[in-house]
Amino acid sequence: MNKGDLVDSIAKQSGLTKSDAAKALDATLDSITDTLKSGDKVTLPGFGTFSTSERSARTGRNPQTGKEIQIKAKTVAKFKAGKNLADAVND
Numbered sequence: 001m002n003k004g005d006l007v008d009s010i011a012k013q014s015g016l017t018k019s020d021a022a023k024a025l026d027a028t029l030d031s032i033t034d035t036l037k038s039g040d041k042v043t044l045p046g047f048g049t050f051s052t053s054e055r056s057a058r059t060g061r062n063p064q065t066g067k068e069i070q071i072k073a074k075t076v077a078k079f080k081a082g083k084n085l086a087d088a089v090n091d
Contacts, residue, residue: 003025006025007021007022010024032050035050036051036052036077044082045082046082046084047081047084047085048079048080048081049079049082050077050078050079051077051079051080052076052078053075053076053078054073054074054075055073055075055076057070057072058070058071059071
């Protein structure tokens with residue numbers, strides 16, 4: 001499923017127009033992104049939790065040349081599925 005398919009599904013299930021469904025999806029994703037940027041987490045009970053984690057700098061290896069490279073520290077986004085979502089996927 002891509003974003004267009006998701007917008008179609010939201011519109012069909014909610015009774016919204018595709019345009020309104022796209023705006024709602026974009027607003028939701030922007031809100032989640034802004035919250036994660038600020039260092040907070042987003043919890044949707046039963047669905048899951050979006051959070052961030054710090055990944056420290058480390059030494060890696062270029063697989064083509066075998067040469068060691070330095071990988072910078074960065075913040076990564078994480079998602080942990082909630083119980084209801086995990087159960088629904090496993091049924």
